[in-house]
Amino acid sequence: MLVVEGTSKTGIGKPLAAVLGAGFVEAGQRIFPDGESEITIEDHEEGEDVVLVQTTYPFQDKRLLELYLMAHEMKRRRVKSITAVVPYLAYARQDRHFEGKNNIVSISAVLEMLGSAGVGKLVTVAPHKKEPLAAFKGKVAVVDPIRDLASGIKGDFKDPFILAPDKGALDFAKAAAEVLECDYAHIDKQRDRHTGDISIVNAPKEGIDSKDVVVVDDMISTGGTIAQAARFALSHGARNVAAAAVHLLMVDDAHEKMGAAGVSRLYGTNTVNFEKAKLVDISELIAQSVRRT
Ligand code: R5P
Numbered sequence: 001m002l003v004v005e006g007t008s009k010t011g012i013g014k015p016l017a018a019v020l021g022a023g024f025v026e027a028g029q030r031i032f033p034d035g036e037s038e039i040t041i042e043d044h045e046e047g048e049d050v051v052l053v054q055t056t057y058p059f060q061d062k063r064l065l066e067l068y069l070m071a072h073e074m075k076r077r078r079v080k081s082i083t084a085v086v087p088y089l090a091y092a093r094q095d096r097h098f099e100g101k102n103n104i105v106s107i108s109a110v111l112e113m114l115g116s117a118g119v120g121k122l123v124t125v126a127p128h129k130k131e132p133l134a135a136f137k138g139k140v141a142v143v144d145p146i147r148d149l150a151s152g153i154k155g156d157f158k159d160p161f162i163l164a165p166d167k168g169a170l171d172f173a174k175a176a177a178e179v180l181e182c183d184y185a186h187i188d189k190q191r192d193r194h195t196g197d198i199s200i201v202n203a204p205k206e207g208i209d210s211k212d213v214v215v216v217d218d219m220i221s222t223g224g225t226i227a228q229a230a231r232f233a234l235s236h237g238a239r240n241v242a243a244a245a246v247h248l249l250m251v252d253d254a255h256e257k258m259g260a261a262g263v264s265r266l267y268g269t270n271t272v273n274f275e276k277a278k279l280v281d282i283s284e285l286i287a288q289s290v291r292r293t
Helices: 015-021 060-076 106-116 131-135 148-156 167-182 226-235 254-260 285-293
Strands: 002-005 021-025 028-031 037-040 051-055 082-086 121-125 139-143 160-164 185-186 189-192 198-202 212-220 241-246 263-269 279-280
Touching: 002 015, 015 021, 015 051, 015 167, 015 285, 028 121, 037 060, 060 082, 060 106, 082 285, 106 131, 121 285, 131 139, 139 285, 148 167, 148 241, 148 263, 148 279, 160 254, 167 185, 167 212, 198 226, 212 226, 226 241, 226 254, 226 263, 254 263
Parallel strands: 002 021, 002 051, 051 082, 082 121, 121 139, 160 185, 160 212, 212 241, 241 263, 263 279
Antiparallel strands: 028 037, 189 198
């Protein structure tokens, strides 16, 4: 078996190869003046099982296309099987036709694209929802890192309270609260699809006074969701507010926005590398999942 660390350089490939007892190579990359990538992958034994590691952020489209190119090349080399480890799977949120829009269900197209390049197994971490991945023709394994994330931050909180910023994050909050051995609750929010504005519809009124509130979510993009939850927690007496999410996309001024809302600490995982946060390494967890698949 051979693990190929893709152009996104996650740092997950090497530990993954060690756990799997596999060979390891890093894809080389040169960017042409016009922005196109030239990718090189060392020759390897014929008929091997290949694991390609490529996260798809930042620059979703570029990383996805590079993943396609690398898989396509593996297929051309007639490897035995191709497993794509995609810690952050871009487009997973575009999983349906939204009300009143003629949008493309992009995740279906992405899955089809990977399948056509010969990817037979897909391993990803905390996709927005699992159901849309059923459209993939091969095998899918979903890694749930919330317990590892919670364990990694547990020692930093004396008197924690877990807050989910919306109903969708409730399962995460419950699992994190189990690990941190504390209470949890969720906010009901509503997002205006046209303006993007978020408003709180319902929220816990008790339990957060004088607590170290940790807002947990699957991802942070613009930081708006976390900022709103932080303002809510602080206005209801929280001693301080931290944020913990699996994928830290941290678009534009997300970090500053959250800081201005009172978020004093930020935690994530290494599905995406955001240097200003404490990142919990989930390579081992991913490796276990690849081994099972
Ligand atoms: C939405 O349902 C997701 O779970 C996140 O809450 C959302 O994507 C976060 O986005 P933002 O940081 O832009 O508020």
